[in-house]
Amino acid sequence: MSARTTPMLADRAAVAGRVLLAALGSYTVAALASALLALVLPGPRAEAVSAGTLASFAIMAAAAIWVFAARTLTRAVLFLGLTALLLTGALWLAGAFVPGGAA
Template sequence: MQDAPALRHGWRPSWAVGRIDWRRMRSWHWPGVLSRSLAAVLGGYAVAALAATALALWLPTSRAEAVLTGTMLSFALYAGAVLWVFAAASALRAWVGLLLPAALLGALVWLGGGAG
């Protein structure tokens, strides 16, 4: 992707100079942005919560330790999910990339008996 202003002023990152070219980033019209924001905030939280629960149920340590580990790690996973959502090539891919791990983690939680 061409980024002429950034090349001219090599010392500063592109965002300091040029605006993001919305036409080139096809899925970045506002429905796309809205969809991604929802995916990031709600979907990301769901993935993080499922991961925290799955780790709490399955980590091979004492249950208190497992719960603490899962809960503490969940925020990093949340941040990772948000980055993924906004880095994905399209909003659709972003959602799919959240739903797959969510399904997997959900299955783990269900098997671990945490759903009841």
């Protein structure tokens, strides 16, 4: 345990960074995963969209928890960034960014 008792500015900034990353990063990953699931799940489109949306709540919660469980903020940023990049690539491969391709 540290000898200091009051949190320093760096500690507060690290917590604020994690809060922002948990809010914005986990939302981004959940939205990308929801869109990908809506495109790739079999069955009627409405059921695929509903299943993707339901799964996004669990994905967002898991990502936010992982941000606070990560050893460093840098590791959390890299993990969520890489996850978002992979999901974006999968969406591109699924034809989500082609006009009329995902319809």
